[in-house]
Amino acid sequence: MKEKVADFDSLLSPLEGDVLKILWPDKKMLVREIHTKLKSKVALSSVAVILDRLYDKQIVAREVETARGGARYIYYPTQDKNAFEKSVIDKTVNQLIKAFGPNAVSYFNERFRKR
């Protein structure tokens, strides 16, 4: 049970959520630009780590730009906010059913019946 509950932590951390809110909708931004816009005071390298994690999760994509004697990533979301929320809900529901089986299914049935 403990292992199954821990799966939910893998969805999004608060900082990942903040970064995505800045990138939506369909913005293409540099790490430094996102860092400037973030309200919480985190190091630039932390923002770079967050974006790399989001890239590994395929929530954002990136391109390499070499210009002005340097190189950087331009990040952009792979889905719009609605599509992303739907995929999160879908994943969450699947995880609940996997963790709690029939109890989860009957809970959803009751809940939707009341609506």
Add this chain to the structure above:
Amino acid sequence: MVILESVATFVTDPAKMLIVVVSFLFAISTLLAWKKYSKPALLYAHLIFVLSPIFYFALSINCSLSVIRGLLSWCTALFAKFIIYILPPLMAFVFVSGIFIIPKLYKRRGKQLHFGWFSELCSKAGVSARLYLLDKAKPEAFALGESIFVSVGMFEILSREELEAVLLHELHHVKSNSSWNKFSAVFVRLFSPIAWFSSDSVEEDELAADEFACRFQKSNIHLKSAKRKVELF
């Protein structure tokens, strides 16, 4: 028990054991000399001295598999066959991969950059090198031969001065050919049991490279700051 007889004959032969002991003594002294002088040739001499008695022993075993009796004989024959038939091509493969194939793979993965400021830096440092970009968010920089590989992540989190400090460090590795030293140390450690227990002389290469960067920039602030940022990642 033909194999065990071969082993017994070998270890009880004073002339053969003298060769083994002298070889191992030379192996230890070449390793100690390498730690003092950091010359890769000494490492390879060490490897020859370590492996020679082992090959000599393997060749002296009459290890036709049809005469194997017992587990100890079987193991001894297998060891001898490994030493004679598998080890040399394995060493050759590792060596060729490290010297030729791996650098080529990195160059293919990377994108060569032609930045004016880098050419100027090389010119001022008196070193000729090529700069390659690796598509990785994790900040990394290393030298392979005359090429320096830097990840996108390095460009993103460091300022120009910090990046220059890192590149000067790597340029020193190019200048002193220390990637060859590092590769040799790893290669010899793979095949010499004695070298497993020795510590690296490559740390001295790292210190020298740091010193070079700091002397060039007349400060250690940028290099220290760069290292701190990279550690945070």
